[in-house]
Amino acid sequence: MAVIWRGNTQDRLYQDTISSGGGNSHKHKDKYKDKEHKHKDHKKDRERDKSKYGNSDHKEFSEKKHREKERIKHEDVSTDRHKDKHKEKDHRKDEIKPKKEKENGFASPHRIKTEPDNDHFYHSPKSLKRQRDNDETEFKPKKIKIENDRVDKKTKKRKQDEDIKPKKTQKNKKGEVADGKKKAKKEPEEKWKWWEEERATDGSKWRFLEHKGPVMAAPYEPLPSKVRFFYDGKQMKLGPEAEEVATFFAKMLDHEYTTKDAFRKNFFKDWRKEMTSEEKSKITDLKKCNFNEMGEYFKAQSEARKAMTKDDKLKIKVENERLLQEYGFCIMDNHKERIANFRIEPPGLFRGRGDHPKMGMLKRRIRPEDIIINCSKDSKHPKPPPGTKWKELRHDNKVTWLVSWTENIQGSIKYIMLNPSSRIKGEKDWQKYETARNLKKCVDRLRNQYREDWKSKEMRIRQRAVALYFIDKLALRAGNEKEEGESADTVGCCSLRVEHINLYPEKDGQEFVVEFDFLGKDSIRYYNKVPVEKRVFKNLQLFMENKQPEDDLFDRLNTSILNKHLQELMDGLTAKVFRTYNASITLQQQLKELTSPDENLPAKILSYNRANRAVAILCNHQRAPPKTFEKSMQNLQTKIDAKKDQLSDAKRDVKICGCDWLKKAVERLEEQLMKLEVQATDREENKQIALGTSKLNYLDPRISVAWCKKWGIPIEKIYNKTQREKFAWAIDMAEDDYEF
């Protein structure tokens, strides 16, 4: 799937989205060309850079150099500070006052106007204007109310599973839940409103947990003997172990992965480990392996599956449903809760994202002996498959997982946990948005603070402050450091390197422009040109002085330092809270801005999607265009071209004859053409931007619920079933006047 190089489209994209301009078709074509081009160039650069700089000796060396530099820098810094001094002084007085008020709550934000102006300051990428929020006073009571509810309402601890009945849900008695072997189909009579209950305060995540354990991966079924494998043109029968791994590769034959060197190399190495010594001695070159019959066989199988009768399909569906009912739920504290991923991950070839050094490695089959089960001591313990044992049976109620195992590629632990609709996930989610709302209350103070810190005489403070500014303004991720060679080379804010930014004192008529170009999570490219304040710009120049491209931009900073600092500024504050906060506040503002009262329902929904899209752009949520995308765009393009021809013909005819009905026809054609072009633009936008991620993870659902209530929009238009389940708490509790 490759690194996704969708460069440079953002500006235009954004424009199209927000200003709702219709696109034109040439644009699209050019864009594609552009992308291709970029891709290659960039990659080349990367490779060159790697060979040039990529070793640790060098790193150490430049590290020393930095230390050396440090002294000098400090001198610079202080002179720098002097220079700025007068200018700042007057400001500073103003700024200090509010800070004081802070201590017992929050400063009155309105009075202080420290930022020069919004356009320079908190404007987000692509001119997305995020206004400063200046209306916080009122929620405080509300917030408190929530807290109070939770704390006061129920005084008794939920100690025994037995005596707590969900407040609102009489039907949902313990007896039914615990003994009754789940009537599969029956609707849970009334939904349990966990959000009206008290939360545990002792750090325990549950008091009772019972489940059936995981569903193991299906055992390997050897290929029918008619399906042959050839090595060097000669048929060869593989033993079951080697054959299984071969099928993993055969199933991916159509995938780009199998053309990549790293993938092939890793695969072959691990495959050979599964071979008998005889096989190993024969099979020495992957290029001589012919998996085609195997590949064809699997293709045929999947065709056959598609071609099955309705009846047979139904049977499969029923069987899946049965599995779901049996293994897909657990009982946690009196309630039957859905499990998210109750199947053990089947063996296969590792598919890392981007330029992952381990792609193609064999992800081994997980056996019961690898699996740790977590459940209540006094629950009915899940049974391992006959003749096997679990690795461990554990009763740890300080964690939320039911099952875990260690994966062999990175050596990390995998978990089976509950569905987002569960109490345990929902509470956490709710809490996340409350923390973000707390940030809203003090964000002005924090912003003033880091602006002050840009002037600090300590390098680490300055770096921290500039990094925080990026995290706040651009919604960058924190950016932990990663071990080289273990995964794709991606970065976040704290791990930015000098090579990831360019500074332009002046660009496109704007001053102090920073150009970002790096691969973020999942190797998604982040590309953005942002005008910053002069002081930030100067600081960046300082940070980059005497560094190599591959040196850390913030060499005095990491996520742990940053988060420690944030924690001191506000309880529960970490870097990622800024993303949540900025995403949610942006949605709220965009909704306010874009929704017009007299518009009809589809238009309102369009506005909602546009607001959502603004957030997705802010957070850089992209996806690769589907395989069929180019083709379907071409089809559309053909239609557009045809329409254009028709139109020009019609126009010519009008000139000749000028009769009324011909003029009408021209109008009609023009309209149709416009529609098609808008459709093309829309599709284009939606292919590159993933709205789902922000909707699911960043946008306080109560904002959307309130918006729906306010405008009489059915919630189903905004949230599908899964989403409604996840956000049940918000749907139930938010009123039309909810403010984030």
Added chain:
DNA sequence: GCTCGAACTTAGAAGGGGTGGG
């Protein structure tokens, strides 16, 4: 302070199934 690993959230791809327009 720093490193490591456990636990949990966030992420896009893939695939299947539903649906709506021709």
Added chain:
DNA sequence: CCCACCCCTTCTAAGTTCGAGC
């Protein structure tokens, strides 16, 4: 009714955070 397309679900990789141990 068929099929393209789009939406939803599933899957699991890739992040962040935090705390233990040194």
